[in-house]
Amino acid sequence: MIETERWLELLEEKGGRITGPRKAIVELMVKADHALSPVDVFDQARSKYPKMGLVTVYRTLEILSELGLVERVHQQDGCHMYLRAANGHEHLLICSRCGKAAYFSGDDLSVLIDRISSESGFVIQSHWLQLQGICQKCQPKKFQTPIE
């Protein structure tokens, strides 16, 4: 649970208060290994903090996002899921069926980025590399009709 503490300390350093709803959301996001929508977070967090409001989930995800601890996940069927942010040069590998997340590193895009920068005249600010696939658990079900 050391990671939870770290997130809460960062929140505090930024001038935020540590509250019940925030603790519940942080605990949940720290250990989430599947992308979660605000409503997913809301539902799960209410078991720890039943008075939780959905608005607080939105607000807390925004703060965690500003702190770089959480990131919105981009998927072909929408972009309203959240996940622990990638650290350093990690990139996301995500299951397009169940949202299971894995992180990988090992690419080196710096040469490419330098080249594109000078060819295009753009000042490159960030890059985004993500792999979509089907995780092991979902593979036997690959040919089933997707859940609606």
Add this chain to the structure above:
Amino acid sequence: MIETERWLELLEEKGGRITGPRKAIVELMVKADHALSPVDVFDQARSKYPKMGLVTVYRTLEILSELGLVERVHQQDGCHMYLRAANGHEHLLICSRCGKAAYFSGDDLSVLIDRISSESGFVIQSHWLQLQGICQKCQPKKFQTPIE
């Protein structure tokens, strides 16, 4: 305008009808070099087809998207812009200020993908590589990167 014809032919082959609203939207998307929201498309397309409804824009973008001709653009401040889809192994370079799009190629992620696939157990379906930056027009002059 040969590209416009190609899009319309693909639409027709798919069993769709070629209509005024669709022609207006296709012409616009073919030559768009900035990411456009459905409302942007709506506004621009109405100059060619004043009766255009916003719903038709949504529907047409969806069809063009199914045909692989148009793609939703993912940006940190939202994912409701559209752009001509990348062809083949092209990837998108987008200005985070004005939405100006450029495409690049020259990466080879296949080795990385094979490695991640076997390490993670995921069956990799697709990959997304995108660079975010500031285009030349949006840069303060003193920071401009000269094009080579």
Add this chain to the structure above:
DNA sequence: AATGATAATGAAAAACATTTTCAATAAGGA
């Protein structure tokens, strides 16, 4: 421990974005 300033909360309402419904229209084969 009690106090007080104010940050954070939840509920309701508002603001957006997108989709569905449906009657009227128009595309394009017969």
Add this chain to the structure above:
DNA sequence: TCCTTATTGAAAATGTTTTTCATTATCATT
């Protein structure tokens, strides 16, 4: 030209996110 049916626009519905505001709770200061 006719006829079938895909397409359209308007309105309503749906879904997501943000704003507003009165109440509550945190935590620095006593």
